[in-house]
Amino acid sequence: MPGASSLLTPRGxxxxxxxxxxxxxxxxxxxxxxxxxxALQLPDYLxxxxxxYLCYALLALxxxxxxxxxxxxxxxxxxxxxxxxxxxxxxxxxxIGTRGVYANxxxxxxxxxxxxxxLPWYWWGFDHFAFAALMVVLVPGVLALVFGWFAFRSRVTGxxxxxxxxxxxxxxxxxxxxxxxxxxxxxxxxxxxxxxxxDLHAASTRRGLYIASVIAxxxxxxxxxxxxxxxxxxxxxxxxxxxxxxxxLGYRVDHAKLFVFTVSAVLAGIAGALYVPQVGIINxxxxxxxxxxxxxxxxxxxxxxxxxxxxxxxVAINFAKSWLTGSLPEAWLFVLGALFVxxxxxxxxxxxxxxxxxxxxxxxxxxxxxVPGEEGAP
Amino acid sequence: xxxxxxxxxxxxxxxxxLAAAADLKQLVDQLGADDFAAKIQAVQDIGxxxxxxxxxxxxxxxxxxxxxxxxxxxxLAQPEGDHxxxxxxxxxxxxxxxxxxxxxxxxxxxxxxxxxxxALGSLTLVGGRLQDRLSAAQEAxxxxxxxxxxxxEKALAAEKDPQVRxxxxxxxxxxxxxxxxxxxxxxxxxxLAQSSDPQVRSVLTQQRDAADLxxxxxxxxxxALxxxEGRLKLIGFAVTxxxxxxxxxxxxxxxxxxxxxxxxxxxxxxxxxEMIMLGAYSTFVVQQLxxxxxxxQWIDGxxxxxxxxxxxxxxxxxxxxxxxxxxxxxxxxxxxMLATWGVSLVLQQLVRSIFGATNQEVANPSxxxxxxxxxxGATFTRNRIVILIFCFAVLGALALLLRRTTLGLHMRxxxxxxxxxxxxxxxxxxxxxxxxxxxxxxxxxxxxxxxxIGNVSPNLGQIYIVDSFMVVVFGGVGSLLGTLAGAMSLGxxxxxxxxxxxxxxxxxxxxxxxxxxxxxxxxGLFALKGRAAES
Numbered sequence: 074m075p076g077a078s079s080l081l082t083p084r085g086x087x088x089x090x091x092x093x094x095x096x097x098x099x100x101x102x103x104x105x106x107x108x109x110x111x112a113l114q115l116p117d118y119l120x121x122x123x124x125x126y127l128c129y130a131l132l133a134l135x136x137x138x139x140x141x142x143x144x145x146x147x148x149x150x151x152x153x154x155x156x157x158x159x160x161x162x163x164x165x166x167x168x169i170g171t172r173g174v175y176a177n178x179x180x181x182x183x184x185x186x187x188x189x190x191x192l193p194w195y196w197w198g199f200d201h202f203a204f205a206a207l208m209v210v211l212v213p214g215v216l217a218l219v220f221g222w223f224a225f226r227s228r229v230t231g232x233x234x235x236x237x238x239x240x241x242x243x244x245x246x247x248x249x250x251x252x253x254x255x256x257x258x259x260x261x262x263x264x265x266x267x268x269x270x271x272d273l274h275a276a277s278t279r280r281g282l283y284i285a286s287v288i289a290x291x292x293x294x295x296x297x298x299x300x301x302x303x304x305x306x307x308x309x310x311x312x313x314x315x316x317x318x319x320x321x322l323g324y325r326v327d328h329a330k331l332f333v334f335t336v337s338a339v340l341a342g343i344a345g346a347l348y349v350p351q352v353g354i355i356n357x358x359x360x361x362x363x364x365x366x367x368x369x370x371x372x373x374x375x376x377x378x379x380x381x382x383x384x385x386x387x388v389a390i391n392f393a394k395s396w397l398t399g400s401l402p403e404a405w406l407f408v409l410g411a412l413f414v415x416x417x418x419x420x421x422x423x424x425x426x427x428x429x430x431x432x433x434x435x436x437x438x439x440x441x442x443x444v445p446g447e448e449g450a451p
Numbered sequence: 452x453x454x455x456x457x458x459x460x461x462x463x464x465x466x467x468x469l470a471a472a473a474d475l476k477q478l479v480d481q482l483g484a485d486d487f488a489a490k491i492q493a494v495q496d497i498g499x500x501x502x503x504x505x506x507x508x509x510x511x512x513x514x515x516x517x518x519x520x521x522x523x524x525x526x527l528a529q530p531e532g533d534h535x536x537x538x539x540x541x542x543x544x545x546x547x548x549x550x551x552x553x554x555x556x557x558x559x560x561x562x563x564x565x566x567x568x569x570a571l572g573s574l575t576l577v578g579g580r581l582q583d584r585l586s587a588a589q590e591a592x593x594x595x596x597x598x599x600x601x602x603x604e605k606a607l608a609a610e611k612d613p614q615v616r617x618x619x620x621x622x623x624x625x626x627x628x629x630x631x632x633x634x635x636x637x638x639x640x641x642x643l644a645q646s647s648d649p650q651v652r653s654v655l656t657q658q659r660d661a662a663d664l665x666x667x668x669x670x671x672x673x674x675a676l677x678x679x680e681g682r683l684k685l686i687g688f689a690v691t692x693x694x695x696x697x698x699x700x701x702x703x704x705x706x707x708x709x710x711x712x713x714x715x716x717x718x719x720x721x722x723x724x725e726m727i728m729l730g731a732y733s734t735f736v737v738q739q740l741x742x743x744x745x746x747x748q749w750i751d752g753x754x755x756x757x758x759x760x761x762x763x764x765x766x767x768x769x770x771x772x773x774x775x776x777x778x779x780x781x782x783x784x785x786x787x788m789l790a791t792w793g794v795s796l797v798l799q800q801l802v803r804s805i806f807g808a809t810n811q812e813v814a815n816p817s818x819x820x821x822x823x824x825x826x827x828g829a830t831f832t833r834n835r836i837v838i839l840i841f842c843f844a845v846l847g848a849l850a851l852l853l854r855r856t857t858l859g860l861h862m863r864x865x866x867x868x869x870x871x872x873x874x875x876x877x878x879x880x881x882x883x884x885x886x887x888x889x890x891x892x893x894x895x896x897x898x899x900x901x902x903x904i905g906n907v908s909p910n911l912g913q914i915y916i917v918d919s920f921m922v923v924v925f926g927g928v929g930s931l932l933g934t935l936a937g938a939m940s941l942g943x944x945x946x947x948x949x950x951x952x953x954x955x956x957x958x959x960x961x962x963x964x965x966x967x968x969x970x971x972x973x974x975g976l977f978a979l980k981g982r983a984a985e986s
Contacts, residue, residue, distance in 0.1 A: 146785045220966075227970040232719045232784045236920050237966050243917045244962035247955050362917060366721075366792050373789060406800035413793020417786040418779055 730898020
């Protein structure tokens with residue numbers, strides 16, 4: 074792998090900064106400058122949509138970090154995303170103040186509706202953004218730390234780990250549906266008004282949130298890149314391919330896995346926090362097991378263990394989803410299902426691996442290199 | 452003189468307090484009175500009269516079918532177009548027709564309904580049908596008569612049926628607890644203490660809370676209450692246990708196929724839930740075919756026909772899935788998971804496109820409807836009992852197949868050591884396909900069972916998939932015994948937690964408990980030992 078020891082090659086930096094600048098400056102300019110209705114103008118609804126894709130990309134990136142590099146396929150990553158989203162949603166709920174339907178300064182609408190008298194303790198502090206931001210990082214991070222500590226310490230690996238992460242998100246899904254949870258039950262948190270005093274429905278606020286998403290994705294990419302390029306990154310690759318051997322060499326495999334798992338959960342939480350103000354709602358469906366499995370297919374389509382592939386996969390599939398559910402709603406599940414099958418069968422290295430696969434076929438007719446991420450036969 | 456007596460008689464007849472002497476017909480006409488107090492009085496008098504013909508009248512009154520004519524007579528009326536056909540409420544002889552505005556409906560309120568129930572109870576105690584007498588006895592138990600149950604005593608003396616006699620005796624004891632001498636009351640309490648009817652508990656509680664109670668009587672009632680409550684708790688526990696076993700049998704049916712495919716082939720089949728769904732839809736199709744092409748008296752047999760149909764259909768889909776996709780992914784379990792998840796999405800959408808997204812109606816055959824009511828109101832529904840039996844039949848057949856047939860031998864050999872089996876000449880690829888077909892077919896049979904207790908919709912499989920994984924992971928991979936233990940303990944724990952924590956929270960607790968359990972025993976309750984377990 075060229076440049077494995079440095080963060081990015083000079084060419085990589087040029088690409089990274091160029092693309093980042095284009096996204097940060099170009100899209101908002103195209104949205105703001107041309108007069109409305111002109112062919113050059115980027116319609117207002119597209120800006121939060123692009124922002125949403127970028128949040129998904131950050132989420133996919135976080136999964137690629139653990140799946141592609143450490144062989145941990147989490148089928149519950151949507152849970153960390155949703156927890157970050159709920160933390161952000163709670164802050165936005167507190168910002169509504171007296172503008173709710175019941176105009177209650179103390180309680181959010183749904184609590185008034187449920188006849189609650191006082192704000193539950195876990196809502197305290199969410200009036201302040203700094204506290205909410207801390208929770209966005211802390212809640213998914215601590216959950217991942219505790220969960221991972223239990224799981225990795227007792228060497229739960231492979232499909233077992235996938236299944237219990239799925240059970241984790243399923244349990245949270247059931248729990249968040251309850252009204253007693255004090256987080257809006259089935260309806261979740263919605264009807265947000267503004268963030269930092271800016272109207273959430275204004276085009277300028279949306280541009281701001283979009284730019285924040287680009288920057289978060291860029292920083293997230295650099296962080297992941299930093300981890301995989303470091304010595305720890307080499308260790309992760311090694312334990313992905315032969316965990317027992319690495320353990321016998323004297324490395325604390327569980328610590329290394331716990332570290333990336335927690336970092337990954339924090340990244341997912343941040344993605345969720347940026348996602349919520351742009352779509353305007355967070356509800357328990359984000360915890361559904363189907364959502365979490367879908368994240369894995371974004372990564373697989375883009376190309377596992379490449380970081381860049383996760384971003385490409387997330388954006389491409391979600392773009393296709395928006396387009397297909399609009400024009401051919403019946404077909405979307407067929408397409409998604411076929412993608413799952415096709416990618417695993419024919420393109421195990423994803424979009425980024427296709428060129429390599431083709432070159433390999435043309436060159437010597439040799440089979441493609443073994444797929445990373447599996448630890449031998451079951 | 453004679454005229455004088457006659458007029459006095461007429462005056463007497465019109466006095467409601469002397470209704471016992473009055474003609475039933477006259478009392479019925481009094482039901483048309485304007486105020487409710489008079490109506491209630493009339494109903495009570497009718498009840499006291501003890502004339503069996505009054506039952507029909509009171510029932511029509513309850514149903515709101517009685518009307519008052521312009522000349523203050525009460526009739527039974529049925530709307531027909533814009534006018535009414537009227538009948539005599541007592542014997543049902545047609546009286547002709549009346550315009551809608553010539554009739555006033557006899558209104559009923561809740562107090563009047565209570566009076567009607569009580570009157571119907573005393574009327575049906577004697578001479579009603581068996582079911583009527585039983586429900587009259589239950590009604591009498593619910594509202595013990597203040598007069599110490601004179602009517603019940605008479606009814607008990609006349610009664611022959613043992614079941615009804617027991618019910619009467621219980622109601623009589625309940626009536627006597629509240630009145631009579633101390634000895635009589637103590638005897639009644641002693642009799643009630645033998646019962647395990649939830650109603651007895653409230654009768655006793657009521658009596659205990661009464662003021663100026665004899666201390667000895669209070670002690671006796673307390674002792675009786677604790678005896679009754681103890682038995683009720685036991686019955687409640689038995690019901691919970693049955694519900695747990697029933698849930699466990701459903702989980703077992705759903706998980707057993709998964710245990711086979713996972714155990715033998717190391718494959719996590721995310722489309723397993725959709726195999727269950729396909730089985731349920733096969734049942735639906737078989738039912739529709741029976742309805743369309745076979746004589747109606749055969750319809751009850753559709754379920755028997757659905758079992759092999761569902762098995763074969765889903766087994767065929769499973770084999771196709773194995774040959775078409777999964778065999779290229781052996782040794783890559785995580786990717787098999789994703790590919791089969793894709794298949795599950797396609798199958799769901801396919802079924803949704805063919806049958807529509809709404810629930811399909813699958814009827815219980817008549818031999819599966821209803822249930823057995825035991826003492827204390829505990830009901831065991833028949834469909835759940837049949838499913839419990841079916842589940843064990845499937846498990847037994849599977850165990851036989853694995854232990855006694857060549858295919859089973861090959862399957863076990865491949866599970867233990869794939870390479871060595873291949874070297875010994877076992878066609879492992881064929882065994883894989885058949886194993887996968889078998890696992891899918893069992894899922895299809897689970898679908899037949901599930902169609903009998905829940906909705907048949909394209910999402911059916913999704914409901915059970917996480918639970919079946921939990922069962923397999925909890926019980927241990929590749930062990931039928933483990934799957935059985937896992938399913939049953941999960942089912943029972945779930946049902947035990949439900950009353951304490953609520954259905955949803957109980958489930959969350961179980962999931963968390965499993966997640967913690969896996970830490971302790973990462974390979975399940977009944978883990979495979981030896982070399983095979985390490986790979």
